[in-house]
Amino acid sequence: MGLIDFLKRIEPDKKKSPLLHTAYDAFFTFAYAPNTVTKAGTHIKDGMDLKRLMVTVVIAMQLCYLFGVYNIGHQHFVAAGEYLGFIEGFHLKLAHGLIKLLPIFVVSHAVGLGIEFYFAAKKGHAVEEGFLVSGALIPLIMPPDIPLWILSLSIAFAVIIGKEAFGGTGMNIWNVALLARVFVFFAYPLTISGDQCWVSGYEKIAEGASVNYGWWHTGFFNSIFEALGLATFDTSTTIVNGFSGATPLALAYEGGWAKVTSVFSENQMIWGAIPGSVGETNKVFILLGALILLLTRVASWRIMAGMVVGLIGTTWILNALGSTPFMTVTWTQHMMMGSFLFAMAFMATDPVTAATTNKGKWIYGILIGFIGMLIRVMNPAYPEGWMLAILFLNTFAPTIDYFVIESNIKKRLSRA
């Protein structure tokens, strides 16, 4: 083991430079599973640990990442009325997607892990793995054009106030990724609401507005594409007449399912070639990710099933009322729009912030489905409800557990 001897030799002193040692330890345990053996208690341990748990979730969302990168580019060119086919301008779409998503990915990890490392060194314990998932989720739920300083601020807020203040991984009350998003939502609403935030790379979203290309577009990628004889980014591109950037949900709010399908086909919505958050649009890939989480039993099926039940039940009630066009949209149509499936697979199932008892998970899931649907359909100001519904139920998850546990205690006492 040459490598391990070398790594052991360069280990920094824990007393002299705690931050450096924490960082070293985090990377060392990332590379090598530690050589610790069991002391008291069971002599053997399961091969599963928190790192593996977290990385399974990250793996499950990789397809969403792949499609998200493409779709950022695709939506960009759809606005210009160019390269409307799936394959057309594929390299440009990928390049534009990478230019937008990579900085968000890098910054969210740098800020989030930086803060985690600092607190771990301060508290003198190992870096915990929670941010591996939060850091991977955040780029998938932010608008591609978000200024990086707003992103940094939101992550700092989420990690410091939302997590470290409560004691770190496993102690937080609210989902860290959603807390970052809700911070942007309330502090900088213009960057994340309305129809316009999901189409990136323009000065503004209006007819005739011109593109906003930087060095990476015109300098870096164009020179590569030129050398390969491929089409290049064109700085004279403008937004095509009649383009609104409206998401299916905004359309549904205006005129029900008929209005949605006049712009987007069902296929398009299922396969995700629609404007929306980076990770939420491709329903097939989200379901594949959810399947990975369910088969490995990493995420709770009770929460997912509860949310589906909540959504279907609430839709039936709304359908029965049917007083606005949006209320007549059926539950299958609701699932095709917006971020319900993404929230169900990756957000609500966070084991730390969800209810922890099996009965509680059902209640938690159903209530998210119910409240999320109410916000989606009844609230005119904001056409999507899952972020707020999940954060709301995060707050009440301990209360739900409290009642489940109390009933268990009462049952036991009644035996005596």
Added chain:
Amino acid sequence: MSPIPKIEFEVGSEVKAGDILFYDKKRPEIKYCAPVSGELVDVRRGEKRSISDVVILADKQMSYRKWQTPDIHTCERSQLVSFMAECGLWPMINERPFDVVPELNSVPVNIFVSTFDTAPLAPDNILVVAGREEAFQKGLNVLAKLTSGKVHLGLDGRGTKPSSAFTDAYNVEKHWFAGPHPAGNVGIHIHHTAPIKGNDKVWTLTVQQVITIGQMFLTGEFHADTIVALTGAELREPKYVRTYQGAYLGDLLKGNIQGEDNRIISGDVLSGHQVSEDGFLGFKADQVTVIKEGNNYELFGWLLPLAPRPSVSGTIPAYGGKDFEFNADTNTHGEKRAFVVSGQYEELLPMDIYPQHLMKAIITGNIEKMEGLGITELTEEDVALCEFACTSKNPLQSILRQGLENLKEQI
């Protein structure tokens, strides 16, 4: 918890099997006796000069101290109790809650005996009871006299037919249990038959202990011979041996261990105790397990487990299905973390109990909640499987023990 021994013999003196070797200074009425006859050669001491081992060089031919046993059909319960305390049988009894040797005035609402063990590589009780069926039944009859309720027998309902000593036993109530570990744990049987409530006491015994008690009442002698399973991947030849309670491991394992750097466990891998190669079999142990120490680094060991390893997680493929072969070592496979995953323990503990919330109540010292959540229904072996599987590597058995100690102090 464990007794403070006051030794009755000097080093060098001869003892008979069944002679009172020492008594508990805290409770002098409870006596512990020698499992074999021979010369008392050594008294080993541990921390603060407390006695850790009393070593007897066993005779080839055992000589037994003869006891006059009371007739269980005619004697009073109190006579029976004082005889059992006097002749060293009393420590065979285990009392729940807390897993302790009961007080002499304690009357159990029920007595439970599990006739099968589902722990990893556990010995088959069909072999343990073979040839000693009469003693087993006699032991059950004695126990029936000691409880205000019933003697409950937990039987193996997983398919293979249990010994007729178990299925034909009388003076008992039989219950069948099926399923994977911990289905054979007596704690599970109690929970589903007559759960411990209020200040109730319940006694539990192993098949071997019932037999030892029965043999005393059949022969008037203390027979501590027992069947021990020598198990684990690091043994050249896993086998059953007939030996005595507290046997010297050096002799049992001699020449049978392969490789260096092994861990020797008196008991099973989930709740046994680590012992050294020149150590002794535990008081209740019916099994020795030898596995590899896992003190090696593993490149990306958390990401791509290449070698098959034991796991209940869906993220680790069970190579070749249910009966896949793997080598278990003592590596922790990860570092300790705060509780993150929920629902994991509930899946592995077939009881109406919320283990994670109970653990949190213990850690925060909330006595009322601990009791409400059923701490008195559990002992270490019941949560051992949860501890094995725990993603956050939390030491559930020692947390539970800490909670039980804490609760005991309050009573």
